[in-house]
Amino acid sequence: xxxVATDFQQENLRELRERLGRMAGRSDxxxxxxxxxxxxxxxxxxxxxxxxxxxGSLLEWLSAERGSGAGGLVWRLLGHVMRxxxxxxxxxxxxxxxxxxxxxxxxxxxxxxxxxxxxxxDVLWTLEQALRCAGVSGVVxxxxxxxxxxxxRLQLAAEAGDNFGMLLRPSRMCxxxxxxxxxxxxxxxxxxVSEPGDCxxxxxxxxxxxxxxxxxxxxxxxxxxxxxxxxxxxxxxxxPPLAAATAVRRAAGA
Amino acid sequence: MVLASGCAVRQGVVPGLxxxxxxxxxxxxxxxxxxxxxxxxxxxxxxDLDQLRELAASCQRYSPLVGLEEDPEPQSLLFDxxxxxxxxxxxxxxxxxxVRDFGKSGLVACMALADTVGAAWxxxxxEKHFLQAAARITGAVSELLPVVVPPGRQQAALHPxxxxxxxxxxxxxETLQELDLGTIGRLxxxxxxxxxxxxxxGVARRFDxxxxxxxxxxxxxxxxxxxxxxxxxxxxxxxxxxLAAILRILLDQLATVLVARQQGIQRLECRLLCxxxxxxxxxxxxxxxxAAAAHLEELLNLRLERTALPGEVLRIQMQAxxxxxxxxxxxxxxEEIEKTGQHDAERELATLLDRLSHRLGTRRxxxxxLVPDPQPECASRxxxxxxxxxxxxxxxxxxxxxxxxxxxxxxxxxxxxxxWLSPQPEPIAVVSLVPDGPPIRFSWDGHDQVVxxxxxxxxxxxxxxxxxxxxxxxxxxETATGQRFWLFRRQNEGTWFLHGVFE
Numbered sequence: 026x027x028x029v030a031t032d033f034q035q036e037n038l039r040e041l042r043e044r045l046g047r048m049a050g051r052s053d054x055x056x057x058x059x060x061x062x063x064x065x066x067x068x069x070x071x072x073x074x075x076x077x078x079x080x081g082s083l084l085e086w087l088s089a090e091r092g093s094g095a096g097g098l099v100w101r102l103l104g105h106v107m108r109x110x111x112x113x114x115x116x117x118x119x120x121x122x123x124x125x126x127x128x129x130x131x132x133x134x135x136x137x138x139x140x141x142x143x144x145x146x147d148v149l150w151t152l153e154q155a156l157r158c159a160g161v162s163g164v165v166x167x168x169x170x171x172x173x174x175x176x177x178r179l180q181l182a183a184e185a186g187d188n189f190g191m192l193l194r195p196s197r198m199c200x201x202x203x204x205x206x207x208x209x210x211x212x213x214x215x216x217x218v219s220e221p222g223d224c225x226x227x228x229x230x231x232x233x234x235x236x237x238x239x240x241x242x243x244x245x246x247x248x249x250x251x252x253x254x255x256x257x258x259x260x261x262x263x264x265p266p267l268a269a270a271t272a273v274r275r276a277a278g279a
Numbered sequence: 280m281v282l283a284s285g286c287a288v289r290q291g292v293v294p295g296l297x298x299x300x301x302x303x304x305x306x307x308x309x310x311x312x313x314x315x316x317x318x319x320x321x322x323x324x325x326x327d328l329d330q331l332r333e334l335a336a337s338c339q340r341y342s343p344l345v346g347l348e349e350d351p352e353p354q355s356l357l358f359d360x361x362x363x364x365x366x367x368x369x370x371x372x373x374x375x376x377x378v379r380d381f382g383k384s385g386l387v388a389c390m391a392l393a394d395t396v397g398a399a400w401x402x403x404x405x406e407k408h409f410l411q412a413a414a415r416i417t418g419a420v421s422e423l424l425p426v427v428v429p430p431g432r433q434q435a436a437l438h439p440x441x442x443x444x445x446x447x448x449x450x451x452x453e454t455l456q457e458l459d460l461g462t463i464g465r466l467x468x469x470x471x472x473x474x475x476x477x478x479x480x481g482v483a484r485r486f487d488x489x490x491x492x493x494x495x496x497x498x499x500x501x502x503x504x505x506x507x508x509x510x511x512x513x514x515x516x517x518x519x520x521x522l523a524a525i526l527r528i529l530l531d532q533l534a535t536v537l538v539a540r541q542q543g544i545q546r547l548e549c550r551l552l553c554x555x556x557x558x559x560x561x562x563x564x565x566x567x568x569x570a571a572a573a574h575l576e577e578l579l580n581l582r583l584e585r586t587a588l589p590g591e592v593l594r595i596q597m598q599a600x601x602x603x604x605x606x607x608x609x610x611x612x613x614e615e616i617e618k619t620g621q622h623d624a625e626r627e628l629a630t631l632l633d634r635l636s637h638r639l640g641t642r643r644x645x646x647x648x649l650v651p652d653p654q655p656e657c658a659s660r661x662x663x664x665x666x667x668x669x670x671x672x673x674x675x676x677x678x679x680x681x682x683x684x685x686x687x688x689x690x691x692x693x694x695x696x697x698x699w700l701s702p703q704p705e706p707i708a709v710v711s712l713v714p715d716g717p718p719i720r721f722s723w724d725g726h727d728q729v730v731x732x733x734x735x736x737x738x739x740x741x742x743x744x745x746x747x748x749x750x751x752x753x754x755x756x757e758t759a760t761g762q763r764f765w766l767f768r769r770q771n772e773g774t775w776f777l778h779g780v781f782e
Contacts, residue, residue, distance in 0.1 A: 092758075096699070124649060137647060139647060147639060151635060212761070
């Protein structure tokens, strides 16, 4: 009898909450803010459709070779995203993730869980579980082979949990179909090291990367932005454009 | 400083000393006494109380009534051994047995047996040979002979003891000493009726309790009733669906008991007894006390589906070995949706971590701790998120927090360490222009790499006392294709290794 009464009360409460939510302009099932969040750098924010990183999206980061800098860029974005509440899940099947590398970015390790699945099936299961969880703010994972059905499941999981999923993949996967919301390619730029004067430190200079938006589900692909990661501080900035040759000639009085 | 070891006391460290002074004294002393390495632990009264309660619960074999002394920070155990002594061959033998058993677990007990709690407490704390042993405080003291006050002789035993043996506050003891009432015998010389008006009701009460004029109750520490359930099959069963159904029934039984107590399960042990006298244990733990049978069922099934059964199952025994209070939060109609979402998110996260730990294993779901160590592979430590279903004690948690804070690199540049560190440095072939010079070309993973820029060397060396000495010159290199790697050369041999990739 009492359980019937409790169910009735719960039902009433749910209905009233829905009405309150509608009055406040929220739709049913909306748990967290779904507005795109800033990436911390205007050029990159503009590159993403909707003006930033939208919770519930799966991002595919492609790079031709290992050591190309895609991971470093993703972690800088995650450092920015982690200002909001939630746990960051690092899926690390290769057991190579090295925490001191990200410590200077101000990452709170109390809010980072590292999972080391032993098989490909476990990697996909872990990814799906983590992406679906509302207590997680982001998931990062190197992922090579994934078929259409698995990819779609991951995308739906990210959507259900309103989470960011950052998948680091080799460029040779570029020809395969993708369910990711965004597919970006990161490549190192020639003239990689900037002038020491730009960043006074013994490991002076920065790392220049080109980020190209290859595909996006809602918006126009094809945007390119050149970024520089400061080696000393980890700051991210847009590579300053070269001065136009005509301007130099005019300044010289030619 | 709350307590110090015998070795520390010999160097002048006494309870009440400021920590900085104690540190200075011990550092000076440790150079003289090479065996003594100072070790500091944070004072945690709550953890001490838990330990003492556990000890009291483990003493049920001597007496059904074992409690703690009446004090905000109790330090003594009280036994009511009425009617128990003959089982051990007399009071003397019982007392010796207890002291011997404590000694086996590394505890030195000062024990006294008397008609009243007050008399036993006073003798145990202030009897001459206990005091002498306490003053010696050496590691050699393993067992102290207990004192048994014969029946009806508690007054005589208390007579020579100092006034502090009456369990009085320090301020009252000081006042009584100023009045030349330094011993219980002197206090006893005064008319008993005048004690309360002169010195307060507390003094009179303690005096009467010690003398046996008024009773004193021992509040026993009761070990929690084990919460368990069991199922015996009439025929051996190997069907996993049938097993899962029975597990659910047993979990529901446990949940029914625990809901009434407002407790949840934090660690659950499930034993499957199989044919051929073989058995298998499934242990599941949870970050938060769980009252929901469904969640525990899921964790048990995750374990069960990855376990090979040694035979058909005859019986299932299930026991909740660690319990905790369930967290409630009041539901509110007008509560902000964000706030409700936060509670849900925290609960979902705890469930996720339980699920991951049980399917993949606790050693695969980890938290990172930074360690202030120059050797790169030792600069981080991994700890399971789920410590076998138990929360780390407060003392350990504080130490972890301190370690993590200490591990924050000070002035290390952001790009100084690679995102991917090879579990084992990989030997590589490197070409240098000059001996001990920077790398020009190297070969890794079947590819020749031409070095375009390099930074370094960053010399990392460790002390000989840590084992095999590590002496490495690290270089961050950037290749012609823009990739970045972390290489090092062993100082003695000149061999090159790739240790990390700046992903």
